[in-house]
Each structure stands twice: as C-alpha cells, then as structure tokens.
Amino acid sequence: MRPMPGNAAERGYALSEVSCDALLREFRKDFRIFAPVRLEGRGRFSDTDMVRYGEIRNFREMELREKSLFSPKEVLFPPSETLFHFAETGVREPSLLREDGKGLLVLLRACDIAGVDRLDAIFLGNGPEKDPYYEARRKRVVFALIECGPLGASRSGSFGSCFCVSMGTNRASGYALVLRPEDDGLSLFLEDPAFAAYLPPDAVRTSYAPSFPLEDPFPVRVPDPGDMSRAVREESLFSAAFWKDYDSRCIACGRCNTVCPTCSCFTTYDVTYEENASAGERRRVWAGCHVDRFTDMAGGHRFREKYGARMRFKTMHKIHDFHLRFGRHMCVGCGRCDDACPEYISFAACIDRVSRVVDAAASTGGDDHDAR
Amino acid sequence: MPRDIVRKKITKNAYRITSKRAETCLRVRVPGGHLDACLLDVVRSIAERFGDGTVHLTTRQGFEIPGIPWERMAEVNKAVRPLLEALEVPLGVTFVDLDGGYPGAGTRNISACIGNRVCPFANYDTTALAGRIEAAVFPHDFHVKIAVTGCPNDCIKAHMQDFGIIGQAMVEQDASRCIGCEACAKNCLKRVTGAISMKNNRAVRDPRRCIGCGExxxxxxxxxxxxxxRKYFRMVILGRTGKKNPRMAATFLEWADEEVVLTVLRNCYAFIDAHIDRSLPKEHLGYIVDRAGWPAFREAVLQGVSLDPPLRVAETLEFSGYFYERDRVFR
Structure with missing residues (x-):
C-alpha cells in the first residue's frame, strides 16, 4: 500500500512488465479484467490472428497496440446469453442478476467509452424499464483507458480508419486510470487516486500524463441532425441516388453491426430441450439491421429488402435518429465497420455523402434530388 | 569434334531433346511457383545469352528456356547457379556441384496456388509447403507430379497430379458467439456441401459432410x-492426363498433417523402384499402381505413418476418367 498521491501532476507512473503483472494480481482480487487479446491463428484468414475482448490474467495476454476487431460491448452485452431457464415448475434467472460478484475492469479506448455511453442510453435510459442483464454488468464496470496519443492510435499500428475526432469522441471521461503500452511494461496515470492502493511498490513515479488524438487520418464532415431532418422532410435525403449504390455493394453479411460498439439490437428465442420439451431456456442474441430477417413480421412482410435501404436505415440511426432522442450521435467513429466490411464499404465515406446531400439541399431549398 | 550426346544424362540434367537437332531447352524449377522478382533477370540473362531470347512459362510454374546450342550446356549450368542458390539451397536441397546445373528432372517442379500469403480462401502457406516437399523429393529421377493448393477450390489442379495436396481447415465453433444469422449455413449449402444446418437457432456442423474449406x-x-x-491436408492421388486413361485424382487421405504428407511422398519412390516397367523410357505412377495393385501401393506409402485420428485413409479409390482404347468399349 502506498500513500495517496497529491495533485494531478503527480499521478504518472512507469511499470515494468514484471510490476504490471504484480498490478494485475492486485486488481484481480477485486476485479475480473477484460482487455483486447490476440488469439493466434484465429483470424478470418488462415495464419492471421484475431484481436478481440477476453478475460486476462497477466500482462502478456493483453494486446494494447492494435485496435480490436470486435468492440468491448461484448463484455456488457454478449453475442448470445440465456435470459432465463424455464420448466413446468417455474422460471430460474441467471445468477448474474442475483449476485454482485467482482468488479469488471475493462481496458478500452476513448471511442469505446463513448460507445458504452451509447449502450447506456439504449439499455438504461430508453423508456421506463432498464435492461436488468445489462445493468447487472454495467454497475460493476470500471474503465481503464488505453491511450491513443495525440496522433491517434496510428503510433501503434493500422488505425487509419478512425474518425473519433470528427465524432467528438476522442476525449473521454469516467475512467479510473489510463494505460500506455511501452517497450517494457506500461505508463500509467491514476485519474482516480484511490487506485494507488493497487500499485506495486516498485512503480516509478513519472511525469506521464495522457494525451488524446487531435486529428483524424481522414476527417469526416458530420452533418447537423437538424439539417438532416429538414432534408428528410424535403425528401432529398431518402431519395438521394447514392443509397442505391449500396443495393449492389453491400452483401448483408452484418459484420458492420457485430463489430460496432453501439449496435445494440437483439432478438430473443426459446429453446426447448429435446429430452424434455416442457423445459428449456430463453436466449437473446445480437441482431443486425443489415442481416436478413431483421424486419420479418408475422405474415411474411419484410421492410428494407434492399441492402441500400438497410444502409440508409443504419446511417440515419447512427447520425440522426439517436441524436434527436439522446442529444449525441450514436456513431463514435471507431472505424471498426470500415475495418470489417468485406466489400470495403466505408461508413465514414457514407457520412460524407450524406453531408453533401444535406448541404446541396440547404443551398437549393431542397429541390436537388440528384445530389451525390 | 562430332556432336556426341549421352541423351539419358542430359535429360537428368534438366535439358531436353527438341525439334531442332542443334538445340536443347532447359527446364528451370520454381518450387511453389513464387520467386523474388530479381531472379527473372537471371532467367532473362540465360535466355538472351545462350538461348533464342524467349522464355516459356510452363504449366508447372517453371520456365523453359529454348534455343540453347548443345555445346553451351556447361556455360548454362554455371549461369544457373544463382537460381539454385536462391530457389533450392535455402529449402535444404543439397548439391554435389553447384556449377553442374540441375541434378535431376524426373520428379517435376512442385507447383502451388498462390496460397494464404495473398488468397483469403487458402488454408495455409502453399509456397512454404511446396518448398518443404521439394527438399523431401528433389532430386529424383522417377517421374512424379506433385502440386499443392490452399483449399478445395483447387486452383492449382491438384486433381490432375500423381499427388495433390489440398488444405483443410479444421473449423471449431465457439457456440456462445453464434447469433443464428445463418450466413455459414446458407453459404455452405449454396457453395459447398451443405455441412452446416441450424439447430435451436445455432449453426451445427456435420463432420461427415465437412470438407474443411474454411468458408x-x-x-x-x-x-x-x-x-x-494446426494445419491439415487432404491428399488426392493418381490423377493424370495422357494417352491411355485420363482421370481425376481420387481422395486417399483426409485430415493428414504435414509429416504424414511428407512421409507418403518419400515412401512412393521405393514402391516405384520395386514395380516400374523398365522396358519403357518412363512410366507414370498411376499405371504402375494399376498394374501392381492398390493394396500394395497403399501398404508401401503408409509405411511408418501413424494412423491416429483425425487422419482418415480411403479403403478404395474412386476414379472418374475414361479410356481412349476404343476396343475396350466397342467390339
């Protein structure tokens, strides 16, 4: 145990790899730790790695220099989870809802913290009911920010798709500490001085203070939601020709939805056990607006059969509809959808296209249906 | 001095008889079909200094350099040295005389599709495996054709070889990540074998139908x-073109690891040595097996191979092909 540090300028530390492991051992007494991990050979293509979130025990397991393909949302909102088990005699809820358990220390980037804020809006602040499964995990979460640095995370690799500065999510708040990967170990900044209690004795005091991205590799012009609303009313936005490009470009694979830190749609279904059809479980799984069956209705009707219409729906949600309801954009500019799309569709470029249509509508009084 | 050439010797040195009596043609091996671009300059230089200035790109991904006067073979062999040093020595192939040209030509160049260095479908690095096969079988005088391909699309036409090696992905599912979107099941049904079905909104793979394409x-x-x-391979064998009975190779092994593949390839040479018809200038392996019998071949090439799962060995070979010999059908 070390004495609590004083002012903010004295909260920087250097930890060797060995002392990082000591730090993580201390954390694990109170937390389960989730961070990007590198799964060797488990990438989409053979002999490539998968970087996604997993529970870690030691420093070596963390992959802090690469952007994870999947976002940290799966720590709070797993791809598939059982909501309850049922039998003739009643319903049994998962222990998650009953037990407090350890805290969840999640290592993530500034855009991802904004992503969790968007999930909070949907699961906790969208109507009178809070989602108990999300809330049970969320109230235990503590953020550790992975620093991207002033040049964006480009200092640490292939981060060319980021546009957090354009989306205003390059700075975060609400984190307890900040980490920067170094050649041997980490630089650490204690935003919450209480976390000094976990520091190993050999942590070296430094002047380290975190910095944030100041510029996007390709800045994106984000349209004003009010202007977008007007363009919708004046019928220039939905009728814009560029949406039709996505009819043939998009293949409706849903990767943009699954990798997105803010896509929060799900569907539920019941499974009854073969040996005893009166017992079973209800599951919920991620659903995505680009995937077939998302809009299936009783009777077989489907909205948005065309993939361009799905792209438009997603775009409107990410940079317009959500904003009208919650006062901030849903998209946080992490660029994962651009990284994951097998057809090289750029959502950032799509936002730019929307801006151009909205601008043209504003300058011509809304009559320019052919704007691209 | 009159031109007095030991034909069998020059053939083993990778030269060939050509339609022009005064000229020969050199076969250049490129194991795995991939090479540093600077080596094209070596090929070019040999063609321009000793040949007729042209180069033929072979179906096996080597080069043939035509128009070389017989008298210049010794000079050409010296000029070939940089190719041996760049394409063969690093693989572990040893040479008695690096200035003597190619020490064998019977076992043909190991050809490969572009593999996972480029292709998203490939289940392994085909060029690298071709190199390890080259080290295991070169030089050898018996006529054996081997090709490796990254996935069952078989872009290298492994099915037309004596031995075709096809990458297999042993896929594993993290069921907790399956969201029931059916992307895999739809794709497998339309493009592959329909090995994936949906059960309780999750994808389930039937290992008896799965061919390990990895899609x-x-x-x-x-x-x-x-x-x-871990890398696994399907081995298809005894495919061929030719004047008697062209046929597609048939599957011999599934889920073989690299050591099994290399052992089978090494073993085939003793079988050939024991059964080849030496009255012919050369005999293809498939015809030797047709004559000596599939059980004898199977036993010979599986010497020293441990048959532990997941390896599966074919009991019979099912060839699809035809015979040119009309009298077999028309009487």
Whole structure:
C-alpha cells in the first residue's frame, strides 16, 4: 500500500512488465479484467490472428497496440446469453442478476467509452424499464483507458480508419486510470487516486500524463441532425441516388453491426430441450439491421429488402435518429465497420455523402434530388 | 569434334531433346511457383545469352528456356547457379556441384496456388509447403507430379497430379458467439456441401459432410467459427492426363498433417523402384499402381505413418476418367 498521491501532476507512473503483472494480481482480487487479446491463428484468414475482448490474467495476454476487431460491448452485452431457464415448475434467472460478484475492469479506448455511453442510453435510459442483464454488468464496470496519443492510435499500428475526432469522441471521461503500452511494461496515470492502493511498490513515479488524438487520418464532415431532418422532410435525403449504390455493394453479411460498439439490437428465442420439451431456456442474441430477417413480421412482410435501404436505415440511426432522442450521435467513429466490411464499404465515406446531400439541399431549398 | 550426346544424362540434367537437332531447352524449377522478382533477370540473362531470347512459362510454374546450342550446356549450368542458390539451397536441397546445373528432372517442379500469403480462401502457406516437399523429393529421377493448393477450390489442379495436396481447415465453433444469422449455413449449402444446418437457432456442423474449406470462418460475422491453427491436408492421388486413361485424382487421405504428407511422398519412390516397367523410357505412377495393385501401393506409402485420428485413409479409390482404347468399349 502506498500513500495517496497529491495533485494531478503527480499521478504518472512507469511499470515494468514484471510490476504490471504484480498490478494485475492486485486488481484481480477485486476485479475480473477484460482487455483486447490476440488469439493466434484465429483470424478470418488462415495464419492471421484475431484481436478481440477476453478475460486476462497477466500482462502478456493483453494486446494494447492494435485496435480490436470486435468492440468491448461484448463484455456488457454478449453475442448470445440465456435470459432465463424455464420448466413446468417455474422460471430460474441467471445468477448474474442475483449476485454482485467482482468488479469488471475493462481496458478500452476513448471511442469505446463513448460507445458504452451509447449502450447506456439504449439499455438504461430508453423508456421506463432498464435492461436488468445489462445493468447487472454495467454497475460493476470500471474503465481503464488505453491511450491513443495525440496522433491517434496510428503510433501503434493500422488505425487509419478512425474518425473519433470528427465524432467528438476522442476525449473521454469516467475512467479510473489510463494505460500506455511501452517497450517494457506500461505508463500509467491514476485519474482516480484511490487506485494507488493497487500499485506495486516498485512503480516509478513519472511525469506521464495522457494525451488524446487531435486529428483524424481522414476527417469526416458530420452533418447537423437538424439539417438532416429538414432534408428528410424535403425528401432529398431518402431519395438521394447514392443509397442505391449500396443495393449492389453491400452483401448483408452484418459484420458492420457485430463489430460496432453501439449496435445494440437483439432478438430473443426459446429453446426447448429435446429430452424434455416442457423445459428449456430463453436466449437473446445480437441482431443486425443489415442481416436478413431483421424486419420479418408475422405474415411474411419484410421492410428494407434492399441492402441500400438497410444502409440508409443504419446511417440515419447512427447520425440522426439517436441524436434527436439522446442529444449525441450514436456513431463514435471507431472505424471498426470500415475495418470489417468485406466489400470495403466505408461508413465514414457514407457520412460524407450524406453531408453533401444535406448541404446541396440547404443551398437549393431542397429541390436537388440528384445530389451525390 | 562430332556432336556426341549421352541423351539419358542430359535429360537428368534438366535439358531436353527438341525439334531442332542443334538445340536443347532447359527446364528451370520454381518450387511453389513464387520467386523474388530479381531472379527473372537471371532467367532473362540465360535466355538472351545462350538461348533464342524467349522464355516459356510452363504449366508447372517453371520456365523453359529454348534455343540453347548443345555445346553451351556447361556455360548454362554455371549461369544457373544463382537460381539454385536462391530457389533450392535455402529449402535444404543439397548439391554435389553447384556449377553442374540441375541434378535431376524426373520428379517435376512442385507447383502451388498462390496460397494464404495473398488468397483469403487458402488454408495455409502453399509456397512454404511446396518448398518443404521439394527438399523431401528433389532430386529424383522417377517421374512424379506433385502440386499443392490452399483449399478445395483447387486452383492449382491438384486433381490432375500423381499427388495433390489440398488444405483443410479444421473449423471449431465457439457456440456462445453464434447469433443464428445463418450466413455459414446458407453459404455452405449454396457453395459447398451443405455441412452446416441450424439447430435451436445455432449453426451445427456435420463432420461427415465437412470438407474443411474454411468458408464458414470467412462468412461468420461474429468470429464464432475459427480454424484450428494446426494445419491439415487432404491428399488426392493418381490423377493424370495422357494417352491411355485420363482421370481425376481420387481422395486417399483426409485430415493428414504435414509429416504424414511428407512421409507418403518419400515412401512412393521405393514402391516405384520395386514395380516400374523398365522396358519403357518412363512410366507414370498411376499405371504402375494399376498394374501392381492398390493394396500394395497403399501398404508401401503408409509405411511408418501413424494412423491416429483425425487422419482418415480411403479403403478404395474412386476414379472418374475414361479410356481412349476404343476396343475396350466397342467390339
């Protein structure tokens, strides 16, 4: 145990790899730790790695220099989870809802913290009911920010798709500490001085203070939601020709939805056990607006059969509809959808296209249906 | 001095008889079909200094350099040295005389599709495996054709070889990541073998139908499917073109690891040595097996191979092909 540090300028530390492991051992007494991990050979293509979130025990397991393909949302909102088990005699809820358990220390980037804020809006602040499964995990979460640095995370690799500065999510708040990967170990900044209690004795005091991205590799012009609303009313936005490009470009694979830190749609279904059809479980799984069956209705009707219409729906949600309801954009500019799309569709470029249509509508009084 | 050439010797030195009596043609091997671009300059230089200034790109991904006067073979062999040093020595192939040209030509160049260095479908690095096969079988005088391909698309036409090696992905599912989108099941049904079906809104793989193409990994939007990083291969054997009975190769092994593949390839030479018809200038392996019998071949090439799962060995070979010999059919 070390004495609590004083002012903010004295909260920087250097930890060797060995002392990082000591730090993580201390954390694990109170937390389960989730961070990007590198799964060797488990990438989409053979002999490539998968970087996604997993529970870690030691420093070596963390992959802090690469952007994870999947976002940290799966720590709070797993791809598939059982909501309850049922039998003739009643319903049994998962222990998650009953037990407090350890805290969840999640290592993530500034855009991802904004992503969790968007999930909070949907699961906790969208109507009178809070989602108990999300809330049970969320109230235990503590953020550790992975620093991207002033040049964006480009200092640490292939981060060319980021546009957090354009989306205003390059700075975060609400984190307890900040980490920067170094050649041997980490630089650490204690935003919450209480976390000094976990520091190993050999942590070296430094002047380290975190910095944030100041510029996007390709800045994106984000349209004003009010202007977008007007363009919708004046019928220039939905009728814009560029949406039709996505009819043939998009293949409706849903990767943009699954990798997105803010896509929060799900569907539920019941499974009854073969040996005893009166017992079973209800599951919920991620659903995505680009995937077939998302809009299936009783009777077989489907909205948005065309993939361009799905792209438009997603775009409107990410940079317009959500904003009208919650006062901030849903998209946080992490660029994962651009990284994951097998057809090289750029959502950032799509936002730019929307801006151009909205601008043209504003300058011509809304009559320019052919704007691209 | 009169031109007095030991034909069998020059053939083993990778030269060939040509339609022009005064000229020969050199076969250049490129194991795995991939080479540093600077080596094209070596090929070019040999063609321009000793040949007729042209180069033929062979179906086996080597070069043939035509128009070389017989008298210049010794000079050409010296000029070939940089190719041996760059393409063969690093693989572990040893040479008695690096200035003596190619020490063998019977076992043909090991050809390969472009593999996972470039192609998203490939389940392994085909060029690298071709190199390890080259080290195991070169030089050898028996006529054996081997090709390796990354996936069952078989772009290298492994089915037309004595031995075709096809990458297999042992896919594994993290069921907790399956969201029931059916992308893998739809793709497998339309493009592959329909090995994936949906049960309780989750994808289930039938291992008896799965051919290990790995496409479920490619299309899964959540990463629920991934490949076992260990590499497995299907070996198809005794495919051929030719004047008697062209046929597609038939599957001999499934889920073989690299050591099994290399052992079978090494073993085939003793079988050939024991059964080849020496009255012919050369005899293709498939015809030797037709005559000596499939059980004898199977036993010979599986010497020293441990038959542990997941390896599966064919009991019979089912060839599809035809015979040119009309009298077999028309009487």
């Amino acid at each position: 479920c990994v490619l299309v899964c939007p959540t990463g629920a499917w991934s490949r076992d990083p």
